[in-house]
Amino acid sequence: MALSTGRAAGTASDPAAGGDARGRRHRGERGRLRGSLHRHWYAWAMVTPVLVVMAVLIGWPLARGVYLSLTDATEANIGRTIGVNVIPSSYEFVGLDNYLEILTSDVFWDKLLWTVVWTVVCVGFHYGIGLGLAMMLNRELRFRSLYRVLLILPWAVPAFVAAFVWRYLYNSDYGVINGMLRAVGLSGVGWLDDPTTAKLAVIAVNVWIGVPFMMIAVLGGLQSIPKELYEAAEVDGATPWQRFAQITLPGLRQVSSTVILLGTIWTFNMFPIIFLVTRGGPGSETEILVTYAFREAFTGVRDYSGSAAWGVIILGLLVVLALAYRRTLRRQGEIW
Template identity: 35%
Template sequence: MSMVLNTSEAPAWRTRARQLAAPEFVTPAILLAPSILLLVVVVAYPMIQGLFFSFTDGSLMKAGKWVGIDNYTKLLSSPAFYHSLRFSAVFAVCNIVGCYLLGLGLALLLQKDMPGRGVFRVLLLLPWIVPSLVSIVSWRWMIADEGALFNQIIKLFGGSPIYFLSDSTWAVIVVILIKIWRSFPFMMLSLLAALQSIDRSLYEAAAIDGATRWQSFWNVTLPQIKNISIVLCLLMTIWTVNDFDTPWLLAQGGPANATENLVVLAYRFTFARNDVGMGSATSFITLFVLMTLVFFLLRWQRRS
């Protein structure tokens, strides 16, 4: 009886080994190997090296010595860090809400049959297609000073010029609005694709039940695009928190650091103050904040 059990159980691991050695497993492994190696070289190694730098007091010219968690301690006790964290949160929330509302509204509009719909779709994608350097520098040219285009228009109607990039409140508003202008096309295009995938019979059933347009939107449209909306908001959060172009090219994080987010703070530490350790620590705290946010949002999505 014992021999029978052994002969029946012994081949199990051999069978598994033969399966892993089969061509249908070996061929994908060989094909994926270059991509995995490239990811290790381009992503994993720099990340590990950056993590090591965050525990040193090095600069751009020298490696520095090991200081443990001193960089993280100094950063978490710095008012500049909390200011950047607060602006990053406001920046992300305003951009997500603005992009979602604008993108969903335009997606609902473009879903309807109307003349020139294809032309409008192309034109509305332009802010997303144009390179960030070109679009942001163009906006800066239009609002930079008293002689800029927007102030000339304001003067034409008898108003006083507004110094958009010299006033902290206006600078924050302008940075947020331009970020929404640059980001909403992606949200619009993704939501338009989600809307077009909804089964039309659901709307027909709602109409038969006497539902109004608002009730159909609230009880049919929103639940059907819920999952894609969560994913889009996650992506938009990551992209907004990591956005360096908009606050830096518009106002260099100013005035008075009003538009300095965590990425700009990391840049200042590394290249302006020549402190690679603090810059790396800022980057990894940003990574930790984003990973925590993504973890809880995905967990909530899975439960719901």
């Protein structure tokens, strides 16, 4: 009887015991946090300004953009001050209407298709040409340092300067390219007047700008591969292709995965090349998602809510791409 009474008392006290355990655990966690802050206060002190700046420059605009994307804000109904007159905003919350309008329009899917083609082609050329040049510069070569400097120059030139130079080169009447064609008896080409040639033109400019970064990154990866592996493979009778496939590519896997992801994100959002070389034309044939979002916000009757929705969709696409890419690498054992 006493035993059963003791069990009943123990059972009745279990909730209190569980609460005490949770309380001790909570106090322990707070103690560890205070200890970490006390021991590493200098690290937190140095990180805090960066976090504050990121919150101000990235967090607040992002939150504001997400909010605007859920409204019908335009230039006509947003609050503004004209002289001494203060006009209050009159836009309203519309929920997901902007997203539904964008995702059900042919314009979005056309721009998305061209953006994907633009990104895949450019990044493919970036990596392929960059790998070839890196392998060439990784060998003993006369004037190798000079070649490296010359090949890095396109990357050192600001993007807007390169865009204006290439726009002049593509000029139908006075451009250097058409001048060279006429010098050999060929007719000039309206590079920026036809949708096909305009797309090829902006791809060429972006490839010219992006190859040096890939080359430098891959060259660093090549120099980290032990030369003993190549020497052993050569002694075993491996062909150059076998050495490339079995040693070079696996040795570059981590570097390649990182630079390809970075190149994809940069190219997907490569605003200056498209906007400055072709202005998105002819018509809007060469506009990618980010340039179209810009036009929505800053041309005509400025559609702030629509451009914000475009921006949120672009961000979502890049986040999904990055997560899927990282998941693929994780499955392959390449965790970074």
